[in-house]
Amino acid sequence: MSTIIDFRSDTVTRPSSGMRQAMADAPVGDDVYGDDPTVNRLEAKAAELLGQESGLFVTSGTQGNLLAILTHCQRGEEYIAGTKAHAYLEEGGGGAVLASVQPQPIENRPDGTLDLEAVRTAIKPDDFHLAITRLFCLENTFFGTPLPIDYLSEAKALATEHNLQFHLDGARIFNAAVSGGIAPDAIGRLFDSVSACLSKGLGAPIGSVLTGSQDFIQRARRWRKMLGGGTRQVGILAAAGLYALEHNVERLAEDHEHAARLAEGLGKIEEIEVHPAHQRTNMVFVSLSKSKEECLASFMRDRGILLTVEENPIRLVTHLDIGRKDIDETVDAFKEYFRRAA
Ligand SMILES: *Cc1c(COP(=O)(O)O)cnc(C)c1O
Numbered sequence: 001m002s003t004i005i006d007f008r009s010d011t012v013t014r015p016s017s018g019m020r021q022a023m024a025d026a027p028v029g030d031d032v033y034g035d036d037p038t039v040n041r042l043e044a045k046a047a048e049l050l051g052q053e054s055g056l057f058v059t060s061g062t063q064g065n066l067l068a069i070l071t072h073c074q075r076g077e078e079y080i081a082g083t084k085a086h087a088y089l090e091e092g093g094g095g096a097v098l099a100s101v102q103p104q105p106i107e108n109r110p111d112g113t114l115d116l117e118a119v120r121t122a123i124k125p126d127d128f129h130l131a132i133t134r135l136f137c138l139e140n141t142f143f144g145t146p147l148p149i150d151y152l153s154e155a156k157a158l159a160t161e162h163n164l165q166f167h168l169d170g171a172r173i174f175n176a177a178v179s180g181g182i183a184p185d186a187i188g189r190l191f192d193s194v195s196a197c198l199s200k201g202l203g204a205p206i207g208s209v210l211t212g213s214q215d216f217i218q219r220a221r222r223w224r225k226m227l228g229g230g231t232r233q234v235g236i237l238a239a240a241g242l243y244a245l246e247h248n249v250e251r252l253a254e255d256h257e258h259a260a261r262l263a264e265g266l267g268k269i270e271e272i273e274v275h276p277a278h279q280r281t282n283m284v285f286v287s288l289s290k291s292k293e294e295c296l297a298s299f300m301r302d303r304g305i306l307l308t309v310e311e312n313p314i315r316l317v318t319h320l321d322i323g324r325k326d327i328d329e330t331v332d333a334f335k336e337y338f339r340r341a342a
Pocket residue numbers: 059060061062063086087139169171172197199208
């Protein structure tokens with residue numbers, strides 16, 4: 001294992017030796033013919049875990065969200081999403097560019113929820129001047145915060161009442177489930193479709209799964225083909241995702257403990273403000289009282305600790321390549337930094 005302690009994201013994990021072995025040993029076939037047994041197992045397993053009928057292995061979370069928009073909506077329709085939602089803000093405008101579906105952003109509250117009255121108001125009446133509101137998207141976890149399950153139920157009721165499709169960007173849905181002590185399918189089954197990343201806290205080198213009804217996944221498969229996403233003996237990669245779902249879900253609790261320990265340690269340093277979280281998963285957000293971010297990055301890099309300091313607040317993400325000792329070393333490095341900077 002590398003000696004670098006990398007807090008930039010949970011996407012930086014390297015496949016473990018067990019995962020690499022599973023990849024090497026995976027039975028494969030041509031997935032465009034539906035012949036890859038490992039892909040089929042992964043898709044079935046993901047669908048089951050997320051409370052959906054069917055699954056589709058996709059290259060990334062971005063591809064999963066785009067496929068959801070393409071499949072739920074027609075050209076000239078629109079999707080509702082948070083102003084800070086990944087599917088609105090961080091995916092190159094793919095819904096608008098490639099699906100011809102316009103976003104209707106609604107401000108996220110700090111806990112990631114959208115005010116449901118604001119959502120109701122944004123739903124367009126049947127008027128040919130207006131786009132047709134078709135899809136309502138939520139994100140869970142949202143910047144590390146799990147959305148309350150009661151809220152998700154209320155949001156689903158609103159979607160049903162207005163005949164909207166309901167999609168979850170569940171890039172980190174397993175963090176939400178483990179942190180809340182609930183089964184992932186208790187969250188997933190509230191939605192018409194759910195995408196989940198395998199390549200973040202779960203530790204796979206690539207891939208996401210999009211899940212939904214059988215009919216939905218069949219239509220999404222056609223769009224995936226159009227996007228150049230029909231791949232062949234891809235069970236080699238699906239094996240990593242399957243291994244991740246079988247071995248790395250429950251252990252997310254460790255990452256959450258490490259984040260809590262990090263938040264506690266950093267919170268004792270006078271110059272650091274740790275942003276409060278009503279329920280923390282694997283992310284810690286901090287602001288520094290002194291604007292010393294530039295030298296902070298190089299100071300930490302010299303000690304083998306990688307941070308993204310360009311953003312304020314600074315986000316630190318725990319994952320399976322960061323151990324308890326690494327957390328304590330990091331807290332000590334921050335203490336030393338401020339002792340020197342004083
Ligand atoms: C990372 C992320 C995505 C996109 O996943 P990629 O695999 O990086 O394309 C989507 N939504 C959320 C909330 C994410 O954090």
